[in-house]
Amino acid sequence: METERLIMRPLTGSDFDAYAAMLADPDVAGGLAESVGTSPADAWRSLATFIGHREIRGYSHWALVEKSSGSFVGRAGPWQPHGFPGLGVGWCLARDHWGKGYATEAAGAALNYCFTELGAEQVISVILPGNTRSISVAERIGHRHLRDLDYGGRRVHLYGSDRRPS
């Protein structure tokens, strides 16, 4: 998969150093609805979960790589772990790459993938209240606020999009 400015490829163990550096920033880890800490051990378990999700489901978040530099930008993609309230798309960027439009670019491609390749009728995103940057990404890809619900012991916003007429 690729977008105008990003390569979207499966996450691998070789992404660990960049992945751990991304999650070491409390502003990054703190935005995630799936609660994760900032230590290298937390990052290892998180990365392993995303890699394992691809093994179990056949899809997962991709590593986002900046075409112009080859740098690791973050991760985004389809996601539906056990107990998740539907087929989701999620996004998480290293702090250095905020403010460039990369999350919206990757999330839009991921949403399209869910409809065209996974046959989804509805795609959701779970977002912590107050995560205004993430809410803006959701709205830019066409999600609307569906409702609030309890997930992972927290009250969260559920955003989503329905399949568009072809």
Ligand SMILES: CC(C)(COP(=O)(O)OP(=O)(O)OC[C@H]1O[C@@H](n2cnc3c(N)ncnc32)[C@H](O)[C@@H]1OP(=O)(O)O)[C@@H](O)C(=O)NCCC(=O)NCCS
């Ligand atoms: C949520 C998150 C991915 C949003 O990142 P972001 O950089 O704000 O979002 P985008 O990549 O879509 O970038 C949008 C910004 O880039 C700007 N931008 C700059 N160049 C741009 C370009 N060429 N094209 C589009 N937008 C561009 C936009 O104007 C916008 O700026 P604004 O924030 O001042 O309005 C990021 O804050 C993050 O990773 N947070 C921690 C993890 C997290 O919370 N994940 C979500 C869990 S639900």
